[in-house]
Amino acid sequence: LNVATKERNSAKVAIGSSNKAVAKAQSAIKAAEKDTEKSRAKLEKKTKEKEDLEGDAQRVLEAFEGVKTLEAEKRKALEAVSKECEELKKAQSKIRCVEVELVAKLDACEKQVKECEKRLRHWLNEIERLKDEEARDEDYDVSDDE
Numbered sequence: 001l002n003v004a005t006k007e008r009n010s011a012k013v014a015i016g017s018s019n020k021a022v023a024k025a026q027s028a029i030k031a032a033e034k035d036t037e038k039s040r041a042k043l044e045k046k047t048k049e050k051e052d053l054e055g056d057a058q059r060v061l062e063a064f065e066g067v068k069t070l071e072a073e074k075r076k077a078l079e080a081v082s083k084e085c086e087e088l089k090k091a092q093s094k095i096r097c098v099e100v101e102l103v104a105k106l107d108a109c110e111k112q113v114k115e116c117e118k119r120l121r122h123w124l125n126e127i128e129r130l131k132d133e134e135a136r137d138e139d140y141d142v143s144d145d146e
Helices: 002-145
Strands: none
Touching: none
């Protein structure tokens, strides 16, 4: 009977220990389930953030490609304008050369006009002098006839 009582007490102790172990295991399971649930929530949040970032990255990439296309178009336009600008500079240079030549010709013509005006004044004065002299001669001749 002693042996049976010992075995029964041992079994009771084992059952008590097992019940405590089960309670600990159940508590650990609940804690693990809570941690798992928190981890799932964090994972879902991070997955959503990752998807948002990927969407943003895709929009940035598309915008970059658009800017590259626009940049190529603007570069072509700039090259065309630069070429036109160079042509205009060449034309401007030619015009300036012609302007310098025309100004020189104009100066020469103005000099000739001044010289001609000077000669005209001289000859007008000479004509006036001769007319005066002729009038004096006529006055003198008239007085001789009397």
